[in-house]
Amino acid sequence: MKNKSLFAALILVFLAALVAMPHLSGRFTVYLAMRFMILGIFAVGYNLLLGQTGLLSFGHGAFYAAGAYGMGFFWLHLSPHPLLGIGAGVAAAAVLALLIGFFCVRHTEIYFAMLTLAFGMMVFSLIWNAREITGGDDGLVGIMRDPVTFFGLGKIPIGKDAQYYYLVLFFFVLSVWVAHRIRISPFGLVLSGIRENARRTEFAGVPVRNYRLAVFVLSGAFAGLAGALEAMLQSNARPFMAHWTHSADPVLVSLLGGLHSLTGPLAGSLLFVAMREIVQRFTENWMLWFGIVLLIIILGFRGGVVGVVQNLVLRRRAEGEG
Amino acid sequence: MGKVLLETRGLSNHFGKICTADNLDLTIEERVLTSIIGPNGAGKSTLINLLTGYLPVQAGRIFFQGKEITRLPVHKRVRQGICRSFQIVNVFPQLSVSRNVMIPILALTGRSWRPFANIASEKDAHGEMEAILARVGLSAERDTLANALSHGDQRLLEVGVALAARPTLLFLDEPTAGMNPVERSRLLEDIRRLSREGRTTFVVVEHDMDVVFALSERIIVLHRGVVIGDGPPEEIRNDKTVKEVYLGEDVSDLFRYDEGDETK
Numbered sequence: 001m002k003n004k005s006l007f008a009a010l011i012l013v014f015l016a017a018l019v020a021m022p023h024l025s026g027r028f029t030v031y032l033a034m035r036f037m038i039l040g041i042f043a044v045g046y047n048l049l050l051g052q053t054g055l056l057s058f059g060h061g062a063f064y065a066a067g068a069y070g071m072g073f074f075w076l077h078l079s080p081h082p083l084l085g086i087g088a089g090v091a092a093a094a095v096l097a098l099l100i101g102f103f104c105v106r107h108t109e110i111y112f113a114m115l116t117l118a119f120g121m122m123v124f125s126l127i128w129n130a131r132e133i134t135g136g137d138d139g140l141v142g143i144m145r146d147p148v149t150f151f152g153l154g155k156i157p158i159g160k161d162a163q164y165y166y167l168v169l170f171f172f173v174l175s176v177w178v179a180h181r182i183r184i185s186p187f188g189l190v191l192s193g194i195r196e197n198a199r200r201t202e203f204a205g206v207p208v209r210n211y212r213l214a215v216f217v218l219s220g221a222f223a224g225l226a227g228a229l230e231a232m233l234q235s236n237a238r239p240f241m242a243h244w245t246h247s248a249d250p251v252l253v254s255l256l257g258g259l260h261s262l263t264g265p266l267a268g269s270l271l272f273v274a275m276r277e278i279v280q281r282f283t284e285n286w287m288l289w290f291g292i293v294l295l296i297i298i299l300g301f302r303g304g305v306v307g308v309v310q311n312l313v314l315r316r317r318a319e320g321e322g
Numbered sequence: 323m324g325k326v327l328l329e330t331r332g333l334s335n336h337f338g339k340i341c342t343a344d345n346l347d348l349t350i351e352e353r354v355l356t357s358i359i360g361p362n363g364a365g366k367s368t369l370i371n372l373l374t375g376y377l378p379v380q381a382g383r384i385f386f387q388g389k390e391i392t393r394l395p396v397h398k399r400v401r402q403g404i405c406r407s408f409q410i411v412n413v414f415p416q417l418s419v420s421r422n423v424m425i426p427i428l429a430l431t432g433r434s435w436r437p438f439a440n441i442a443s444e445k446d447a448h449g450e451m452e453a454i455l456a457r458v459g460l461s462a463e464r465d466t467l468a469n470a471l472s473h474g475d476q477r478l479l480e481v482g483v484a485l486a487a488r489p490t491l492l493f494l495d496e497p498t499a500g501m502n503p504v505e506r507s508r509l510l511e512d513i514r515r516l517s518r519e520g521r522t523t524f525v526v527v528e529h530d531m532d533v534v535f536a537l538s539e540r541i542i543v544l545h546r547g548v549v550i551g552d553g554p555p556e557e558i559r560n561d562k563t564v565k566e567v568y569l570g571e572d573v574s575d576l577f578r579y580d581e582g583d584e585t586k
Contacts, residue, residue: 186428186444187437189417193425196414203374204426205400205487206434218437 003313018169022162030165034233036273037172038226039253043265044179045222046250051259052188053215054195056113058247059100059120063220065127065242066093067227072140072237080146082158082167086228093224094217096123101216105209108198117244124242139238143231161233168229175222180262182218191215223250252290256297258304267305324351327491327523328373328404333382335368335547342368344547346382350491355517356525357534360544361567366527367409369544370493374406375399386491401430403490407497409527411476413483415469419460422468422479423451426486451486458482458512474505481509485522494526498533510537535559543567 018037022030042064049055070092071085079085100119104112127134134140145164147155158164182188193201194208202208231237240246249272250265257268275293279286301308328350335343342365350356358366371377373384375396383392391399414422427447428434455461458478463471468479477497484492494513498506510533517524528534534541534555541558543551551557551564558564 181440182437184441185437185439186424186434186441186447187439189421189441190425190429190434192417192421193414196416197412199376200408200412200414200483201425201429202396203400203405203487204429204483205397206425206429207395207397 003317015173018172022165027161030161031233032273032277034161034165034168034229036270037168038229038233039249039273040266040269041172041175041229042223042226043250043253043257043269044175044262045219045226047254047259047262047265048179048182048191048215048222049219050251050254051261051264052183052195053191053212055105055108055212055216056251057104057116057216057219058113058244058251059104059116059118059123060219060223060250061242061244061247062100062120062123063093063097063223064227064230064246065123065237065239066096066220067224068231068237068241069127069134069140069227070224071228071231072143075143076140080144082146082148082232085232086171086225089228089231090221090224093227094221097217097220097223098213101213101220105212105216117247120242120244120247124239124244127239127242134239137239139236140231141236143235143237145232145235158232164233168233171225171229175225176262176266179222183262187211187214252294254304256294256304258306260303261306261310264304264306271305324353326350327352327387329385330373331383331385333369333372333379333384335365335372335377335380341365341547343372343382346547346549348542348549350523350525351540352523353517353520354523354539355514355537356523356540356542357538358525358527358542358544359529359531359534363546364544365547366544367495368547370406370495370525370527374404374493376406400426400487400489403488404493405484405487405489405491406493407480407484407495409495409499411473411480413468413476413479416467418465418467419455419471419479419482420451420464423454423482423486424448426483426488427451427454430487454482454486457485457516459508474501477501478505478509481512485516489522491523491525494524496527496529498528498530506533513537 018033021033046060049057067089071089074085074088100116104115104119107115128136145158147157147159148167149155158167190201190206190211193204193206194211198208227241230241253268253272254265255268256271257266258264275290276286279289283289297304303310326349330346330348333343333346333348346369358369360366368377372379375394379392383390385391386399386402386404391402414425424441424447427450428444431447433439433444433447452461455464458481460475460478460482463475468476471479477500481494481497497513498509501509513524513526514537516522526537538555540553541551541555542549543558543564545567550567551561
């Protein structure tokens with residue numbers, strides 16, 4: 001009980017820090033905080049698939065890109081309204097995830113992983129080669145951030161980074177809350193049943209394939225939201241968003257932070273963004289140093305950063321009682 | 323003869339040249355506690371796997387309550403009322419005992435498709451879960467992780483998860499394997515009681531002849547995919563073909579031991 005209220009207090013402090021950030025720190029920190037939140041949305045959604053259902057996908061970059069390009073095309077051809085654009089990005093990602101997922105969820109483990117990788121790289125090549133539509137290797141550039149309007153009932157400007165920050169924060173909190181609700185729902189329990197024992201879950205009367213597809217689409221929609229937000233942050237959508245190296249980001253982040261909690265991928269995202277910034281000041285070989293950290297975590301601390309902290313708290317409490 | 327619950331017509335299965343089900347015409351009757359016995363490789367597990375959808379049917383047809391289920395996938399058969407337990411412990415290892423039982427309950431009541439509901443507020447499902455844990459005697463372990471249970475308790479949980487699917491017909495594949503005598507007699511007593519309650523018809527695959535003859539109302543003897551004996555225990559006990567074929571040795575000693583055991 002004591003731990004629970006401590007945890008709630010920590011969340012409140014963290015939230016307060018995020019809300020106050022644009023007023024207290026420089027533009028670059030605000031930019032990094034947005035990178036963290038966008039990666040966090042990507043990773044939290046992705047972890048519904050990996051940590052909760054036990055499916056390893058190497059193709060979620062495709063849905064991230066679908067979100068970014070969906071948002072970009074909507075802005076370019078239909079309407080500059082940011083919320084509608086984000087909605088279009090999420091919808092595009094979900095539809096793509098439904099199409100790709102339909103084939104992938106028929107398989108598991110390595111076959112599932114390789115299929116997602118193959119589909120992801122197909123999407124990357126399509127974006128890369130369809131230059132007339134997608135801008136090829138240049139991507140879609142010059143996406144502007146128009147004010148958020150509420151159909152004549154007022155508008156909020158998001159042109160400056162310190163303003164856009166709050167839109168990202170809003171979607172970040174929304175995403176974490178939704179992921180939390182899913183984790184504690186009956187749907188989430190069935191997903192963990194599939195992770196633990198897919199065969200037995202079938203004998204519990206569950207159409208396992210449909211559940212896999214549902215969570216695949218859900219995690220794809222999260223990826224699409226992250227992609228749409230990044231497109232607005234960077235004013236462009238790039239083909240490398242769909243590349244498999246980008247698909248690996250949420251996997252690495254989840255491993256770093258810990259697979260089996262909601263806080264794991266969040267802590268992982270924070271560390272990932274912060275470490276990259278710090279390490280890159282000293283050396284070009286950021287991936288080398290990240291690799292070493294990941295190696296230590298995988299060999300010694302399977303629960304990730306969050307797992308290590310949980311163990312410390314448990315030990316402290318055991319000592320206190322003993 | 324009771325009402326026919328399940329019927330097979332010409333059910334066959336081959337693994338390469340090995341025949342594990344040869345043109346089987348079987349019926350399972352409602353409320354009759356049935357055992358399937360036979361030497362290793364007789365096709366007992368194959369039969370269960372075919373009937374529950376774990377293996378695809380190569381030839382023949384299966385009917386459940388008059389409806390054909392030959393090609394139905396596993397989860398649809400479960401929804402019609404056919405469930406099973408497994409020979410090897412096959413639960414959800416990293417979930418608590420109560421969560422293990424909750425999964426089939428939520429799935430079958432159609433409450434598992436809601437991503438924004440909270441498990442904690444599923445009052446009905448919790449009540450049903452508690453009732454099932456009480457039936458298999460695991461109420462005290464509800465918060466224990468399944469992989470932290472003793473082997474015997476894991477087997478009980480295995481049966482509990484199967485019962486939670488509210489089966490009309492439940493196949494138990496060697497339910498007492500690896501149990502100590504105390505756990506074994508407790509589980510058998512449970513099966514007998516549940517069978518008398520009449521909601522579920524049990525079909526048990528067992529190696530232990532003591533168990534089979536003490537428990538069953540009907541015994542089906544399989545050998546190389548063929549039924550070589552089918553009837554009440556007394557009949558099977560005295561059946562010549564069964565005696566000759568079963569284990570390929572004189573098993574009258576085994577049966578006599580069993581009789582002596584019963585009179586104790």
